[in-house]
Amino acid sequence: xxxxxxxxxxxxxxxxxxxxxxxxxxxxxxxxxxxxxxxxxxxxxxxxxxxxxxxxxxxxxxxxxxxxxxxxxxxxxxxxxxxxxxxxxxxxxxxxxxxxxxxxxxxxxxxxxxxxxxxxxxxxxxxxxxxxxxxxxxxxxxxxxxxxxxxxxxxxxxxxxxxxxxxxxxxxxxxxxxxxxxxxxxxxxxxxxxxxxxxxxxxxxxxxxxxxxxxxxxxxxxxxxxxxxxxxxxxxxxxxxxxxxxxxxxxxxxxxxxxxxxxxxxxxxxxxxxxxxxxxxxxxxxxxxxxxxxxxxxxxxxxxxxxxxxxxxxxxxxxxxxxxxxxxxxxxxxxxxxx
Amino acid sequence: xxxxxxxxxxxxxxxxxxxxxxxxxxxxxxxxxxxxxxxxxxxxxxxxxxxxxxxxxxxxxxxxxxxxxxxxxxxxxxxxxxxxxxxxxxxxxxxxxxxxxxxxxxxxxxxxxxxxxxxxxxxxxxxxxxxxxxxxxxxxxxxxxxxxxxxxxxxxxxxxxxxxxxxxxxxxxxxxxxxxxxxxxxxxxxxxxxxxxxxxxxxxxxxxxxxxxxxxxxxxxxxxxxxxxxxxxxxxxxxxxxxxxxxxxxxxxxxxxxxxxxxxxxxxxxxxxxxxxxxxxxxxxxxxxxxxxxxxxxxxxxxxxxxxxxxx
Numbered sequence: 001x002x003x004x005x006x007x008x009x010x011x012x013x014x015x016x017x018x019x020x021x022x023x024x025x026x027x028x029x030x031x032x033x034x035x036x037x038x039x040x041x042x043x044x045x046x047x048x049x050x051x052x053x054x055x056x057x058x059x060x061x062x063x064x065x066x067x068x069x070x071x072x073x074x075x076x077x078x079x080x081x082x083x084x085x086x087x088x089x090x091x092x093x094x095x096x097x098x099x100x101x102x103x104x105x106x107x108x109x110x111x112x113x114x115x116x117x118x119x120x121x122x123x124x125x126x127x128x129x130x131x132x133x134x135x136x137x138x139x140x141x142x143x144x145x146x147x148x149x150x151x152x153x154x155x156x157x158x159x160x161x162x163x164x165x166x167x168x169x170x171x172x173x174x175x176x177x178x179x180x181x182x183x184x185x186x187x188x189x190x191x192x193x194x195x196x197x198x199x200x201x202x203x204x205x206x207x208x209x210x211x212x213x214x215x216x217x218x219x220x221x222x223x224x225x226x227x228x229x230x231x232x233x234x235x236x237x238x239x240x241x242x243x244x245x246x247x248x249x250x251x252x253x254x255x256x257x258x259x260x261x262x263x264x265x266x267x268x269x270x271x272x273x274x275x276x277x278x279x280x281x282x283x284x285x286x287x288x289x290x291x292x293x294x295x296x297x298x299x300x301x302x303x304x305x306x307x308x309x310x311x312x313x314x315x316x317x318x319x320x321x322x323x324x325x326x327x328x329x330x331x332x333x334x335x336x337x338x339x
Numbered sequence: 340x341x342x343x344x345x346x347x348x349x350x351x352x353x354x355x356x357x358x359x360x361x362x363x364x365x366x367x368x369x370x371x372x373x374x375x376x377x378x379x380x381x382x383x384x385x386x387x388x389x390x391x392x393x394x395x396x397x398x399x400x401x402x403x404x405x406x407x408x409x410x411x412x413x414x415x416x417x418x419x420x421x422x423x424x425x426x427x428x429x430x431x432x433x434x435x436x437x438x439x440x441x442x443x444x445x446x447x448x449x450x451x452x453x454x455x456x457x458x459x460x461x462x463x464x465x466x467x468x469x470x471x472x473x474x475x476x477x478x479x480x481x482x483x484x485x486x487x488x489x490x491x492x493x494x495x496x497x498x499x500x501x502x503x504x505x506x507x508x509x510x511x512x513x514x515x516x517x518x519x520x521x522x523x524x525x526x527x528x529x530x531x532x533x534x535x536x537x538x539x540x541x542x543x544x545x546x547x548x549x550x551x552x553x554x555x556x557x558x559x560x561x562x563x564x565x566x567x568x569x570x571x572x573x574x575x576x577x578x579x580x581x582x583x584x585x586x587x588x589x590x591x592x593x594x595x596x597x598x599x600x601x602x603x604x605x606x607x608x609x610x611x612x613x614x615x616x617x618x619x620x621x622x623x624x625x626x627x628x629x630x631x632x633x634x635x636x637x638x639x640x641x642x643x644x645x646x647x648x649x650x651x
Contacts, residue, residue: 044462049537050455054467057452057506061470064503067487068479074486085486130379133372142376148634149380152387155629157566159584160622163591164386167618173401175389207383239365264476272569276592290481297482298573305482312480320477 075310095310104292112288115274118198120262123206123213128255130210131217132243150211162276165204166191192281201277201286216258220251256330264323289315387626394418394619401616417620426578426586427621434565434583441501442561445510449556450549452511454541457518458527471508481573488574499574500582504567510556517552518545551639558636562629587625591618 044051070085075095077088099105130150137143153161169176169190177187190196224246232242271290278286289311297308388408393401397412405411421427455461456468478484484503493499522545530540546553568584575581 040462043460047455047458047461047537050458050461053451053537053541054455057448057511058467058470060448060502060506061474063491064484064487064505065474065478066470068483069477070479071483071486072479074483129375133376136369136372137376142373146376146380150383152630152633153383155562155566155633156626157568157584157587157629159566159568159588159591160625163587163618163622163625164390166592167390167615167622168386170615173615175393175407207386210379211383238362239368275569276588293481294573298485305486309480309482312482316477316480323476 072309072313074306075313077306079306079309091306095307096314098307099311099314104287108287108289108292111285112290115198115201115285115288119202119205122202123209124255124259124262126206126210127213128217128248128251131214131221131251132247134214134218135221135247136239136243147211147214150214152211153208154212156208158273158276161204161208162273165200165277169200189281191277191279194282194284194286197277197282197285201273205273216254217251220254221247224250260323260326260330263326264319390619390622390626394616394623396616398616401619417616420617421620421624426581427583427624429579430581430583430586431624433580436497437500437582438561438564440497441505441564442557444501445505445507445560446553446556448506449510449514450546450553452506453514454518454545456511457515457522459524471511475508485573494574495577495580497580500564500567500570500580503574504563504570507560507563510559514552514556517549521548554636555639558632558639562632565629583625587621590621 074085074088076091076093077085078091079085079088083089134143134146137146156164168174169188171177171187171189171192176190180188188196190200228246229242232246237245271288271294274286274288275291275294278291293308293312293315296304297312385408389406392408392410393406394417395413395415396406396410397414400406400411452471456464456471458464479487488494488499488503493502526544527540530544535543565582566584568582568588571580571582571585575585
C-alpha cells in the first residue's frame with residue numbers, strides 16, 4: 001500500500017502544473033517517510049475521535065442522500081405502498097418507454113432545454129460584466145454600496161420574488177402596465193401569456209441572482225497580481241484594454257467551471273420558481289420536467305410513484321452524462337475542469 | 340493630489356499615491372462603467388422601493404397609478420390588517436422556529452463533517468469526501484426522497500422541515516477549506532504534544548478560531564430555511580405547521596384569502612377592500628427579515644465564497 005501511494009505521489013509531483021492535486025501529493029510525501037511503519041489500522045484507531053465526529057453527518061448522508069438513491073429502483077418496478085420498495089414486482093423499462101412515447105415527452109424536453117439555455121445565455125455574462133465593472137471602480141464607497149444593493153435580491157425568497165412579479169405585472173393595477181400605458185400600449189396580462197413566460201422567468205431570475213453570482217468572479221479578480229496592471233499601464237494600455245487582456249482572462253477558469261456545472265443541470269431549471277409562476281394560461285411553455293414529476297408523483301389524486309421516479313431518474317442520468325461530457329470537453333480545450 | 344499637481348508631468352506618474360492620469364478614452368470608459376453600475380443598482384432598487392411605497396399608500400391612489408416612487412396618501416391600514424390575519428402571524432412564528440432550529444442543527448452537522456475532512460492524513464478521507472460530493476451531482480430525486488421522509492414518519496412534523504435539507508454539501512466544502520487555511524498543521528501537532536484529544540482540540544481551539552465561518556453557516560442556513568417553501572408544500576398538510584412562505588404563496592400568487600382566519604367579520608370586508616394593498620405589504624413583510632440581516636453578514640458571505648472559490 002505504501003509503495004503504491006508513493007508512486008502515485010511521485011507521478012503527481014512530476015506532472016507539471018497539476019495545481020489542485022499537488023497538496024495531496026505533498027501530504028503523502030511528507031507524512032509517509034516520517035512514520036513509514038504505522039499501519040492503517042493503528043492510524044485509524046488513533047483518529048477514532050475524528051471518525052466519531054463524522055458519524056452524525058454520515059448517518060444523515062446515508063439516510064437523506066443515499067437511501068433515496070436506493071429508492072430509485074422503484075422506477076423499474078410497479079411500486080405499491082403495501083409491498084414496499086423491495087417487494088413490488090419488477091416492471092423493467094416500462095415506465096421509461098411510456099415517458100418517451102408519451103405526447104408530453106417532446107414538449108417537456110423542449111420547454112426545459114429552451115428555458116435553461118435562454119437563462120444561461122441571458123444571465124451568464126451579466127455577473128461577469130458586473131464584476132469587471134465593480135473591480136475597475138476606484139471609489140471604495142461607490143463599489144461597496146453597489147455591491148450591497150445588487151446582492152440584496154439574492155436574499156429574497158422565490159415566493160416573494162414571484163409575488164413581486166405578480167403584483168407588478170397585474171393587468172389592472174400593476175406598475176408595469178401603467179408604464180407601458182404611458183406609451184399607449186394596452187394592458188398586458190404578462191403572466192397569463194405563454195409567449196411571455198420565458199422572458200419574465202429569465203429576467204426576474206437575472207434580477208435576483210446577478211449581484212450574488214458576481215462575488216465569485218470578484219474573488220477571482222482580487223487574485224490578479226497588481227504588477228500586471230502596472231506593467232500594462234507603463235506600456236500605455238487603456239482601461240478597457242486592461243479589462244479585456246488582464247481581468248477577463250483571469251476569470252475564465254472560474255467561468256468555465258460554472259459553465260460546466262450549469263450544463264450539468266440543463267434539464268433541471270429553477271423548479272420552485274417555475275412551479276410558482278405556472279398557471280393554466282401559460283402552461284404551454286411553463287411545464288418542465290421537474291414540475292411534471294411533481295404533478296404526477298405527488299400533487300395528483302392518484303400518485304404514480306414509479307412513473308414519476310422514472311422521469312426524474314431519466315433527467316438525473318442525462319444531467320450526469322452532460323456534466324461528465326462538459327467536463328471532459330473543458331479539460332481538453334479550456335484547460336480547466338471540475339475534476 | 341495638489342502636491343502631485345505641482346510636479347512636472349513625468350514625475351506626476353511616479354509620485355507615490357498620486358492617481359494615474361486618465362486619458363480621454365479612459366475617462367469615457369470609466370463614465371460608462373459608472374453609468375452601467377448605476378443602472379444595475381437602479382434596476383435592483385426600483386421594484387423594492389416601489390413595493391415599499393405602495394404598501395403604505397392609499398389603495399385607490401395605487402390602483403389609479405398615481406404611485407411611482409414615493410408613497411401617496413400615507414396609511415398603514417394594510418399592515419394592521421396583516422396582524423389580524425391569524426395564519427400570517429402563526430406562520431411567521433413557525434418560520435422563525437424553522438430558521439433558528441434548522442440553522443443550528445445544520446451548522447452543527449456541517450462543522451462536524453468539515454473538521455475531520457480538513458485534517459491531513461485521516462485514513463478514508465478521500466472516499467468520505469467523494470461520498471459527499473457525489474450527492475451534489477446525482478440524487479435520488481423527488482419521489483424517493485419523499486418516500487424516505489414518509490417511512491421515517493416525519494410527514495406533517497416540524498422535523499420534516501429541518502432534517503431532509505439539514506446539510507448542504509457546498510457549505511461543508513467551504514467550511515472545510517476554511518479550516519484547512521486557518522488551522523495550520525503545526526497547531527494540531529502542538530495540541531497533540533500537549534496531550535489534547537481531538538475532541539478537546541476541536542472544542543477549545545478550532546471553534547473559537549472559526550467564528551466567521553460559523554456565522555456564515557448559521558446565516559446561510561437560516562436564510563435558506565426562511566426562504567424555503569417547497570419542503571413545506573410536499574411534506575406538510577397541517578396548516579398549523581405552515582411556514583410564512585406557504586401562506587405568502589396562497590395570498591400573493593394564488594390569491595386565496597381564507598375567511599375563517601379572520602375572527603372579526605367586520606374586518607373581513609375591510610380586508611377584501613385592502614386585498615391588493617395587502618399584497619404589497621405582505622411582500623414587504625416577507626422580504627424584510629433577510630434584508631435586515633444580510634448587510635451585517637455580507638462581508639462574511641463574501642469571504643466564505645472567496646475561500647470556497649480559492650480551493651473549491
